[in-house]
Amino acid sequence: xxxxxxxxxxxxxxxxxxxxxxxxxxxxxxxxxxxxxxxxxxxxxxxxxxxxxxxxxxxxxxxxxxxxxxxxxxxxxxxxxxxxxxxxxxxxxxxxxxxxxxxxxxxxxxxxxxxxxxxxxxxxxxxxxxxxxxxxxxxxxxxxxxxxxxxxxxxxxxxxxxxxxxxxxxxxxxxxxxxxxxxxxxxxxxxxxxxxxxxxxxxxxxxxxxxxxxxxxxxxxxxxxxxxxxxxxxxxxxxxxxxxxxxxxxxxxxxxxxxxxxxxxxxxxxxxxxxxxxxxxxxxxxxxxxxxxxxxxxxxxxxxxxxxxxxxxxxxxxxxxxxxxxxxxxxxxxxxxxxxxxxxxxxxxxxxxxxxxxxxxxxxxxxxxxxxxxxxxxxxxxxxxxxxxxxxxxxxxxxxxx
Numbered sequence: 001x002x003x004x005x006x007x008x009x010x011x012x013x014x015x016x017x018x019x020x021x022x023x024x025x026x027x028x029x030x031x032x033x034x035x036x037x038x039x040x041x042x043x044x045x046x047x048x049x050x051x052x053x054x055x056x057x058x059x060x061x062x063x064x065x066x067x068x069x070x071x072x073x074x075x076x077x078x079x080x081x082x083x084x085x086x087x088x089x090x091x092x093x094x095x096x097x098x099x100x101x102x103x104x105x106x107x108x109x110x111x112x113x114x115x116x117x118x119x120x121x122x123x124x125x126x127x128x129x130x131x132x133x134x135x136x137x138x139x140x141x142x143x144x145x146x147x148x149x150x151x152x153x154x155x156x157x158x159x160x161x162x163x164x165x166x167x168x169x170x171x172x173x174x175x176x177x178x179x180x181x182x183x184x185x186x187x188x189x190x191x192x193x194x195x196x197x198x199x200x201x202x203x204x205x206x207x208x209x210x211x212x213x214x215x216x217x218x219x220x221x222x223x224x225x226x227x228x229x230x231x232x233x234x235x236x237x238x239x240x241x242x243x244x245x246x247x248x249x250x251x252x253x254x255x256x257x258x259x260x261x262x263x264x265x266x267x268x269x270x271x272x273x274x275x276x277x278x279x280x281x282x283x284x285x286x287x288x289x290x291x292x293x294x295x296x297x298x299x300x301x302x303x304x305x306x307x308x309x310x311x312x313x314x315x316x317x318x319x320x321x322x323x324x325x326x327x328x329x330x331x332x333x334x335x336x337x338x339x340x341x342x343x344x345x346x347x348x349x350x351x352x353x354x355x356x357x358x359x360x361x362x363x364x365x366x367x368x369x370x371x372x373x374x375x376x377x378x379x380x381x382x383x384x385x386x387x388x389x390x391x392x393x394x395x396x397x398x399x400x401x402x
Contacts, residue, residue, distance in 0.1 A: 006286045008274045018274065022286055022293055028271050033113045036271075040264040041102050044303065045095065051304050052091045055084070069161060079158045079165075083311050093314065094307055097256060101327050104362050106335040107261045110350055111342040115272035120345070122280050125273070126214050127345045134225045135337065136207050136291075138233045139258065140180035145241035146250040147173045154247060156313075165312050169251065172309040176254070176302055179203075206291035213288025224384060227391040228340025231398055234376045235333035235369060239326055244368045248313050249326035255306025256323065257330035263303075266295045321365075328362050329369050329399070336398025354400040363402045370397050 009016050009029070017026045025031070025039060055062045066084055073079040083089035114120060120128070150169045156162040180203050211221050225233065239245050239253035270292045277284040286293055314320065335353045342350040374397070382388030 008277060008284060008286060008289070016274075016278070022274075022289070023267060023270060023296060025267075028267065029274065033108055033116050033268060036116075036267055037102070037107055037264055040267065041098070044102075044260065044263075045098065048094050048098070048304055048307065049091055051308070052094070055090070055308075056087070069164060073158065073161055077159060077161070078315055079161060081315055083314060084308075090311055093311060093320070096320070097307070097323060097327075098260065100324050100361065101256055101260045101331070102264075103359075104261075104328070104331045104335075105353075105356060105358070106331045106338065107264050109265075109335060109338040109342075111338045111345070112265050112268040114342075114346070116268040116275075118272060118275035118279065120272060120276065122214070122276060122282070124345045125276055126216050128341060129210060129214055129216060130220060130223050131226050131229060131341060131344065133207060133211075133221065134223070134229050135232060137204060139236065140177055140203070142236040142240040142258075143173055143176045143180070143254045145237060146247075146254045147177070148241070149247040149250045157315075168312065169309045172305045173251075173254065175305065176259075179302070203291055203294075206294065209288050209290055210292075213282065213284045215282075224386050224388075226337075226340050226344060226386055227394075228337045228398070230377075230380065230385045230391065231373065232333040232337035234373055234380070235398075236330065238369065238372045238376060239329060242372055244372050245326070246322065248310075248319060249322055251306070251310055251313065252323040252326040253330045255310055256303070257327040259303040259306055261331075263296045266292045270296065324361070325365055328364055331362070332364070332399045339398075353398060358400045360402065363400045365402055367401060370399060370401075373397055 006019065006021055008022055009018050011017075015027075016029045018028045020026065024043075025036075028036070031039065054060045055066065057063055058067075070079060070085055079085075083093045115125070115128075147170050150166040150173075152163050152166065154162070154166060156165060158165055208221065211218075236253065236258075239257075240250045245253075270289060273284065273289055273292070276282065310323065314323065332353055339350045339352055342348070374395070377392045377394075380388070380392065382392055385391050
């Protein structure tokens with residue numbers, strides 16, 4: 001059986017069960033949104049702690065690789081002080097940052113919850129799919145921009161090991177980009193021809209399979225951005241590539257901020273699409289929903305990878321604050337995007353992030369992103385955004401400050 005013919009769900013004793021080829025939780029549709037979030041958080045914690053144990057095991061390849069770096073660092077080199085080389089510190093850092101990110105209200109945004117509960121019509125799902133596509137198209141470019149922040153001339157403090165630490169970081173981020181663009185790893189002997197490279201199955205191509213399942217015509221698939229989507233795209237690009245933000249902030253934004261929540265909220269969307277298929281008899285298959293299934297399955301590994309390389313650049317409390325701030329900025333942009341999508345798709349008001357009593361720990365400590373976003377709006381052609389002239393003139397941003 002293939003993705004083209006596999007069922008999305010089956011009925012057993014009155015319960016709708018999801019097969020493991022679609023989602024790791026067969027009881028996905030029996031959970032509420034909070035229960036799903038808790039389950040995904042627990043799973044990520046378990047996966048990361050397992051990886052920490054592997055790194056600390058002397059016989060593991062990961063342990064030998066990082067121990068080899070440490071042994072090359074002379075006494076007094078700050079590489080000796082990173083969490084990776086202090087017993088228990090890496091797990092403690094992960095649990096702190098993971099709790100910070102996954103406690104943000106964006107992962108239970110009213111849009112995700114409403115879709116998951118099946119309270120969206122087919123036309124509303126089509127409208128969402130078109131406008132969210134603009135986000136899908138741009139995320140991978142932000143990761144590519146972040147890779148360029150790590151190079152042989154950057155100001156790392158590890159002396160002769162600077163180049164190697166930078167390279168390990170690049171490799172982790174490059175794998176994210178390779179996954180997005182559908183470009184695999186090849187040996188010299190079987191390196192593909194040009195046509196094979198250019199016809200790689202990107203996540204954009206997989207998203208168009210989703211359009212096929214929903215019956216969205218090719219002409220309707222590419223539309224100008226909603227202002228909230230444009231703000232989120234620009235926020236991601238600014239954090240990743242603008243010199244107003246440090247390489248560590250860039251890394252945190254495209255890694256921890258982007259990757260950790262994706263399996264959870266894509267699970268909410270996936271559950272909603274399955275409910276809609278059962279209700280509307282759309283004959284969706286895993287092939288149509290492959291982009292969501294793949295993100296749930298593989299972004300956990302990505303999240304672990306980027307956390308590990310992020311720890312190589314963290315040496316003290318100030319770095320923890322910077323990482324949390326970058327994640328807050330990214331999550332605020334996503335919350336603003338989903339709020340506007342809610343209002344556009346459902347035709348109802350939805351409170352902004354600043355109106356929901358956001359916890360202080362998730363508010364921004366400085367206004368660098370506010371100034372950078374307003375400048376970036378002015379540099380964006382107004383025709384690329386719905387209501388572009390008004391959007392460029394607006395002083396409103398999606399962020400909540402201390």
